[in-house]
Amino acid sequence: EAQVTQNPRYLITVTGKKLTVTCSQNMNHEYMSWYRQDPGLGLRQIYYSMNVEVTDKGDVPEGYKVSRKEKRNFPLILESPSPNQTSLYFCASSLFPTGNNSPLHFGNGTRLTVT
């Protein structure tokens, strides 16, 4: 089944404790991206990757890192999480950078709470 898989689904951590949220897609997609969803703010892009070893900042990259060493994986790293990073995170992928006939496919989300 074609899908984007994120882990974990739920995570509670404390300020400053490094964490990684994994994302994997099995559709051989070139483009991958991370979004966060916050009440009243919709979905905002954190980082994106056009292909292996090519990553770039989205709208809200502060406090996050990503890597794209393999085509299928795009982990999101929080080196020193803070409470304002408490949010619902979505990983997404598409065959090409989104355009005609290449919609984003989303994972089921990771609910992160930083205390």
Place this chain on the structure above:
Amino acid sequence: DQQVKQNSPSLSVQEGRISILNCDYTNSMFDYFLWYKKYPAEGPTFLISISSIKDKNEDGRFTVFLNKSAKHLSLHIVPSQPGDSAVYFCAATDTGANSKLTFGKGITLSVRP
């Protein structure tokens, strides 16, 4: 500055009637528009899209209309069904740039049986 606006946070309609979800955008470079649907505890799923060279795209019960001069698009669902109850996100992109999707805040649709 919010480039994609969904000004109504919620909409409630009767089953069988039409649902009209509106979206406005400010960036004139946007040339491709999408609607996503999101159920609780799931990721958004692609619903329908439209290119700026068209003014209408239809897929079953779902039709998206684009008015470029007004920078406005709308999603029509006819007839509405209880299973359509979800959050709907409007999104837009400039396919000539990095193709980043810019999302609206979403609108919660409730279809009453």
